Amino acid sequence: MQAAISSLLFKSHPLGGVVDLARDIGVSWLEVWTEHFWRDDDGRLLEKLRKSGLGLSVHGPIGDINITSNNRGIREESLRQVLHGVEEAAKMGARVITVHPGYLTGRQDGPESIRDLQVEGLTRIARRGKEVGILVAMETMEKRSKEVVIHPEIANEILAAVNMENFGVTFDVSHAHTVMDVVQFIRALRKINHIHISDTKSGKVHVLMGEGEIAFGPVLQALKQKYDGALVIEGWNPKDEMGMVQKSTAFLRAQLASL
Secondary structure, three states: OOOEHHHHHOOOOOOHHHHOOOOHOOEEEEEEEEHHHHHHOOOHHHHHHHHHOOOEEEEEEEEEEEOOOOHHHHHHHHHHHHHHHHHHHHHHOOOOEOOOOOOOOOOOOOOHHHHHHHHHHHHHHHHHHHHHEEEEEEEEOOOOOOOOOHHHHHHHHHHHHHHOEEEEEEEEHHHHHHHOOHHHHEEEEEEEEEEEEEEEEEEEEEEOOOEEEEEHHHHHHHHOOOOOEEEEOOOOOOOOOHHHHHHHHHHHHHHOOOO
């Protein structure tokens, strides 16, 4: 496993500059947020990413996106944008794209009310991923109102329903801590394609690693049994972006060295 960073850690920087920053801090893997790419694309950015020499993953679009919305227009536009993100990720040469599962539109809705839409939407996304040669990974979400894919059993059920070789899970360590014991969550998941990692403190997710409540030693030991890839550090400190990246990266590397 290796420490990697999300481009969102450097949200205030142009994405092209983040590629250079990743190299400067000695990271060999970068996760590109689709909205970061859309914001900064000047027509040359795709080529710069493709030729960066970095391992790449992509986080699909999430702003105002809900692939299970009760509103058909919003649902279809959400799928259109995610599918477009899949195609761009493949052109970058990314290994995997993370997509958020759908969530409930209203508090009166129940998880079963969106199950068919969830499976249908994620299957469409996975099929497009297969066509363009990229893995698609559904993210496990945090415990909050309207989120559905928060428990390993639910993620496993969707994995079985979609049933495609290139479809799996992005396991988010910080999100999982808001739901249950993180190690037990890892052990219960059938398939892990990708990892997002950060700390959690008093219910707040994506905190600086080492300053929250998660015991990373046992978590990394459990992950080691099922996964050998990039551990993408997430979070954002607008007052000290570089400090957060350097501290979290150093913390994670020290933890990995002790395994």
